[in-house]
Amino acid sequence: MSKRIRPIRRWEIPNGKEKPYVVTEWHDSVWKCSCPHWIFRLQRTGEDCKHIIDVKDGRYESSEEPREYDICPGNVGKVTVNTDTPQFLRVLVPLIPLGSHQGGWLAYTCMYDCLRLGIPWKNVMEYYSRVLRSKPTKALVTEYIEEHGRLEYTQWVRGLGWIGLKTIPVEKKCQLIGR
Numbered sequence: 219m220s221k222r223i224r225p226i227r228r229w230e231i232p233n234g235k236e237k238p239y240v241v242t243e244w245h246d247s248v249w250k251c252s253c254p255h256w257i258f259r260l261q262r263t264g265e266d267c268k269h270i271i272d273v274k275d276g277r278y279e280s281s282e283e284p285r286e287y288d289i290c291p292g293n294v295g296k297v298t299v300n301t302d303t304p305q306f307l308r309v310l311v312p313l314i315p316l317g318s319h320q321g322g323w324l325a326y327t328c329m330y331d332c333l334r335l336g337i338p339w340k341n342v343m344e345y346y347s348r349v350l351r352s353k354p355t356k357a358l359v360t361e362y363i364e365e366h367g368r369l370e371y372t373q374w375v376r377g378l379g380w381i382g383l384k385t386i387p388v389e390k391k392c393q394l395i396g397r
Contacts, residue, residue, distance in 0.1 A: 226243045226336040227243045227280045228243075228280065229242075229278045231251075231278060233253075240252045241269050247336070251269045253269055255267050256269070256270070287309065287338075288307070289344075291313055292310030292311065294310045294312055295370055295373075295374065297311055299335060309332060312328065312370075320369060323362075324369045325349060326354070326363055328346075329359045330360060330363040367385040367386055368386045368387075369383045369385060370386050371383055372384050
């Protein structure tokens with residue numbers, strides 16, 4: 219059964235005496251606006267309308283409470299999101315193999331995917347500061363993954379767990395699930 223995915227945040231932009239335009243931020247940094255200019259022209263080009271630009275510039279406050287995030291290790295092959303609760307986002311991240319030369323790369327992949335989901339850097343580092351020896355910057359993680367690609371496990375083997383890491387192009391979206 220498919221679960222409807224909800225936006226991360228939502229803003230209502232005044233529109234004179236008419237119904238306000240609604241700007242929404244979705245997973246993977248996708249922005250949408252209900253204004254006709256964005257719907258009928260800009261959506262096809264991937265450009266932002268003035269309402270989206272104003273929201274990104276911080277000129278409007280979100281009409282929703284900020285989401286809470288819970289990053290936790292899970293028996294998953296890639297970053298997986300449970301969106302059952304509108305104001306709470308549970309993010310399951312793969313277990314990092316100990317002693318593997320690809321462990322840091324996999325951790326950076328998970329951090330990068332969390333950022334793409336809209337999780338603030340401080341929340342990402344709150345979890346990964348317990349896992350990593352070093353304290354990488356947001357810019358370093360982003361640059362590394364965009365240059366080298368992301369890592370994901372390829373196969374689940376009973377008794378062994380997740381095996382076989384492979385490189386995935388950055389364009390691939392994170393998996394979203396609902397229960």
